[in-house]
Amino acid sequence: MKLAVLASALAAALLLAACNRDEPASMPAPFALTQEAMGHYCGMNLLEHPGPKGQIILKDIPAPIWFSSVRDAVSFTLLPEEPKDIAAIYVSDMGQAPSWDKPGGENWIDARTAFYVIGSALRGGMGAAEAVPFATQEAARQFAGKHGGQVVGFADIPADYVLGGEAANPGEGSEPALEKGGGPEHHHG
Numbered sequence: 001m002k003l004a005v006l007a008s009a010l011a012a013a014l015l016l017a018a019c020n021r022d023e024p025a026s027m028p029a030p031f032a033l034t035q036e037a038m039g040h041y042c043g044m045n046l047l048e049h050p051g052p053k054g055q056i057i058l059k060d061i062p063a064p065i066w067f068s069s070v071r072d073a074v075s076f077t078l079l080p081e082e083p084k085d086i087a088a089i090y091v092s093d094m095g096q097a098p099s100w101d102k103p104g105g106e107n108w109i110d111a112r113t114a115f116y117v118i119g120s121a122l123r124g125g126m127g128a129a130e131a132v133p134f135a136t137q138e139a140a141r142q143f144a145g146k147h148g149g150q151v152v153g154f155a156d157i158p159a160d161y162v163l164g165g166e167a168a169n170p171g172e173g174s175e176p177a178l179e180k181g182g183g184p185e186h187h188h189g
Helices: 002-022 070-078 137-147 159-163
Strands: 053-059 064-067 086-092 109-110 115-123 127-132 151-155
Touching: 064 070, 064 159, 070 086, 070 127, 086 137, 086 159, 109 159, 127 137, 127 159
Parallel strands: none
Antiparallel strands: 053 064, 053 086, 086 109, 115 127, 115 151
8 A cells, every 4th residue: 555655646747847848947026126226236226216216036046136227138138247047037017117217016027038229318227228018019119109209129129239239327326337248236235
């Protein structure tokens, strides 16, 4: 009897393992934006800046890395010195945002499936050119129609757009422009 129970349990465990092997690993859920969220590169409170935000969740760290702009979140994925064990990348769905100044705390979408408007007249959280994310291509096209720019997918955001973006008002509290191939300044505080 014990052998039959053990054999059944082993068979069930093997079946479960086989099923799990066929399914892709699920992404961790996004975190809600709170007063405690501080930008990875700028070290400032995300709620103090307008425009869309980003969060990256690494595979072995149960807390998000916050970004005051989508531009910075995309930069993180491109910089060789940053971790590559990314479990999920989320960005603000600006189609669901209350306003540009208040992009929302829970309207996160998968960054890799979002549609982005690059080259628009609006500037991101640190005053630099922004990649403005939307859940639908139609919402992105409507935004581009009002504010300029072009619609692209995550993989089509040019590296020099996020790594070499210029500041909107240099010298007025905006993030310094990045050298081509360089990364955002690290302000840990």
